[in-house]
Amino acid sequence: MADIRVRFAPSPTGYLHVGGARTALYNWLYARHHGGVFILRIEDTDVDRSKPELETAILESMRWLGLAWDEGPEVGGAHGPYRQSERQERYRQVVAQLEKSGAAYPCFCTAEELQARRAHAEAEHRAWKYDGACRHLSADEIARRRSAGQSYALRFRVPHSGTTAFDDQVFGRIEVSNADIEDFVLARSDGHPTYHLGVVADDLDMRVTDVIRGADHLSNTPKQILMYRALGATVPRFAHLPLILGPDKQRLSKRHGATAVGAYRDQGVLPEALVNFLALLGWTPPGGKEIVPPEEMVQSFELSAVSKSNAVFDLEKLAWMNAEYLRHLPRERLLPLVEEELRKEGFRIQDSGFSGRRPEAGRQDPGFRIQDSEGGNQKLEIRNQKPEVRDEIAEVRRQHAASPAHEREKFERSVLLLQTRARSLKDFVQSGRAFFSDEFDYDPEARKKFWKDAALADYLDALAARLEKAETFDAAETEKVLRGLAEERNLKAGLLINASRVALTGQGVAPGLFEVMAALGRERVVARLHRAAAFLRNPSAGNN
RNA sequence: GGCGCUAUCGUCUAGGGGUUAGGACGUCAGAUUCUCAAUCUGAAAACUCGGGUUCGAUUCCCGGUAGCGCUACCA
Incomplete structure (x- = not known):
């Protein structure tokens, strides 16, 4: 089948919904599979209901999903215009x-x-x-x-x-x-x-x-x-x-909650997860694989393998697939996504308030790098500068080395730790809050479950004291310290571990405690253990 | 109502005239453990009904039923 040309033609009377997205995806897959052309056309013949902002939003969602069009708005083409109103x-x-x-x-x-x-x-x-x-x-x-x-x-x-x-x-x-x-x-x-x-x-x-x-x-x-x-x-x-239905087998609509592609993005769903999930709603790749990378989809997509019966949109399965993709996301892609998520939630990543040795706002980057004519970065040579300038640059460099780099490392380790059990990008800022900020509450459920022992405040203080003096601060060492303390006091290690987890993260559920400690760093761990001990002695003084 | 389409576990589906009807999500149980995930093991769970064709139908045909779609100077 040579010269295949297909099109996706949404009408800008609403956001791109998942049904439309699947149609777009199948068109795209078919075009790519056959080396054909994928056209995007805006069907805005309903002048009363069509809105330009909605068109922009649809285009945005298409791009987010990775469904690039060969002809259409913004890219043009030989058979335009691609807007019916034109x-x-x-x-x-x-x-x-x-x-x-x-x-x-x-x-x-x-x-x-x-x-x-x-x-x-x-x-x-x-x-x-x-x-x-x-x-x-x-x-x-x-x-x-x-x-x-x-x-x-x-x-x-x-x-x-x-x-x-x-x-x-x-x-x-x-x-x-x-x-x-x-x-x-x-x-x-x-x-x-x-x-x-x-x-x-x-x-x-x-x-x-x-x-x-x-x-x-x-x-x-x-x-x-x-x-x-x-x-x-x-x-x-x-x-x-076939159509996509809601859990009640009715055609999927706003009544069922989120139907817009953008809503899933806002909920922390990865585009590749949504695409994969949508692809499987009505199509089974050969071999019945569930996780199918885009190249493989393009390779094996066939209309003849598309099901004839309508499919219910199963949020549970989407969640599972999202977790699957999230867990296997390469760090280069994960880190920026989490940073963006934190920014959206108002976190200041470099400024989580620990070291207090970060550069002052106005002095953050006084020409530390300059752009060369090729557009690449080039370091400024210190020795060619006037003494005052030289000193300032040296000072900034020192600070960058001491604090931000360190914080950056902690940030990355925390993200990677959280990644193993994240189901959505939202988890990083929600259940993972304590990894990026000192401002977090102790979860009442967790307190009830793990902070029952009356002597806990003393144990936590003792643990903090020992950790403060610990030789190194990696997972192996902190574990040794904690288990040693437990043994001396004739306690079950689990008691200290679980109590510490709540102290350090505010949550009863978190990654392995010793990895958490290593990611947080000695300073934070010691401070938080003491803080929790204080809280345990006098809860009315306020949570935190 | 008319016309069209569809019908396998709760959900997404594979399969196809003779199968222990397969997989995935979810559920349940167990293993692991430091909580929760992850992981591993196991379990429960389906061919819409009635006729035909056939030695034999879940599979093919017809009908019922149900669901969905269209039935606009919406798309």
Whole structure:
């Protein structure tokens, strides 16, 4: 299949929702698999509901998911414009062509009239379909009404007999008799095209070879095929995708909670996890693997392997998949993500208040590096500077070496520690709060469970004292110290371990205690143990 | 109502005329342990119903039922 061209055509009447995202993904996979072109088109024919901000948000979500388009807004292409609102002239031409050939005719029925007739039919339990009132108006009559200024819509003249069929790449052969298709509207009385006109004209102009979209369009397809034929055009291949449902098996909607792609990003979901999860909603890769990297998806994606039945969006499985991706995320990618998360939550990463030896704000980086003409970084030579400047630079360097570098290291170790049990990026700032700030509360549940022993305050002080003097401060050494103390006092090590965990992290649940200690550093550990001891002696003095 | 589509564990699904109906998430139990994850082991859990075709149907056909979609001058 050479020269495959597919498109994803969202309408900017809402955010990109997960169903749309899956449709976009399948289009993208199909295009990439076949070395074809992936087009993004904005279907903003509904002028009342379409909003430019929403278009921006959709584009943003697409980029976040990693679904780059080859033609469309912002990247252009040879078959644009890619916004329906900018293609009005083209639709007028198509309508004119259809009207001229007799495939379309003006309908002067007003919305109210149609409404009334429909209601009447329903009241009598008759199936309603546009009754063709204007289907056979004479040319004279049409001219008369037009010159009288009567507004009209344009309808497609659907044949009364015969059937329209097509071979869907997912659903197989679909056949409907034309008698069941009504004379649908192509152009509204205000001249704006309807969806049917827009898609067909655009898909034609954009040379779309494969229309891949939600199964909610399955019933619309025969109408569109009729239009292609009336236009004398080649009918593209169609592939319809089963719908995504909520837990109640109803079509997924806002009622079910988060449906927007952006909402999942805000909840700390990784794009690769969402993509992988969405891909599996209706498609099974060969071998039934669950975790499938994008390259592999592209390689093995086949429309014929797409399921025909609707799928429930299972948040639990998404959460699992997100955790899976999060745990295996390379640190270069994880660290910036966590930093961003912390920033969003108002943490100041370099300034967690421990060493107090960080450079003052205004002096942080007085030309420590300069940009060379190639754009790379180049260190300033100290010896060529005037003495005052030289001293200042030297001082800043010293501080950078002493404190920020150290803090940075602690930060990285903490992130990596937390990574092993994170389920979402939010976990780093929520349950992991104590790793990035001194301001954290003792979880009431954890206190109840692990701070029961009356003598704990003394134990924690004793532990702090010993840790302060410990030879080194790595996991092995701190463990030795703690277990030694436990043995001397005839305590179970678990008692001290669990109590210390609450003291150091505020949580009853956290990574292994000795790794936590190493990541936090001696100073913080000692301070927090003492602080917890003080709190235990006098809880009313305040939490913290 | 009319038209169309769909139907395997709670969920996502594999499979296909003869299978102990497979996997994954979730659930439960155990191992591990310093809490919780992770990990490992194990368990419970499904072919919508009725007819046909057939030596044999979960699989193929027909019908019922249920669900979903379309039925707009929405997309």
